[in-house]
Amino acid sequence: MKTTLSISPVERAADVLERILNTIKNDNGAKANLKRALTGEPRHRRAAYPLVLRYLSEKEEEYHLEPWLLVTCLLAYYPQDIDPGNKSTFGHSARRLKNDDSSRGPERRFRALLDTSVEDLRSPLTAMVRLMKSKGIPINYPQLLVDLCRWDHPDQYIQDKWARTFWNAPRSETDTEGLDDQLEN
Known part of the structure; x- marks a missing residue:
């Protein structure tokens, strides 16, 4: 019998953001693309897609792409350690x-x-x-x-x-x- 482990949305977000942060940590070009995407210009947003979309589920991409892009871009602008146990808002x-x-x-x-x-x-x-x-x-x-x-x-x-x-x-x-x-x- 196959058991599926359920993780909270915050744990899922922490996991994906940590993976994205690890992907971009030594890539100044990727960081620059994400920071430029904060302008909201479509061409800059499209440049951020390869960095974000590969980590999202079909449902996340369809219904929550904007929050994922925004938070990922903010994380590139002001990097922080990802702590899934942090309960602050x-x-x-x-x-x-x-x-x-x-x-x-x-x-x-x-x-x-x-x-x-x-x-x-x-x-x-x-x-x-x-x-x-x-x-x-x-x-x-x-x-x-x-x-x-x-x-x-x-x-x-x-x-x-x-x-x-x-x-x-x-x-x-x-x-x-x-x-x-x-x-x-």
Whole structure:
């Protein structure tokens, strides 16, 4: 009897991002292609396809290509170690950015980000990651990827999770399964 092991979406994202990071770590041309793809220009995005598509399932490519491309490009721009055990969200990183900056800019940007549709996330998310890079604030890319794949959920539970983390509000009882653990770090 064949047994199929099930891994969580965060573990899957961590595995693929780690493989992509290992592929590009000594390839400056590949890193440059991914960084240029952050502009959103179609020709630059196409240059990133060979680096990303080979690792994606048919379903991931069909339904979640945009988040995969965006997060992979951000990882090339601001590389981080991939830790599948890390439970922090982008809300945690944004809160650290707010705490490290005396201006209201990070909070204003974060509020705008929460109200942005998935199609328009590239520019504001990239701007926040640039600020985080300048302050050395870590980002949990596997969790960011999973969250972006769920961004358009009608309940907007990802935006709520990020907002609660950012403003450090208590969790509600209606959180979906598994979200409570992710907010504890």
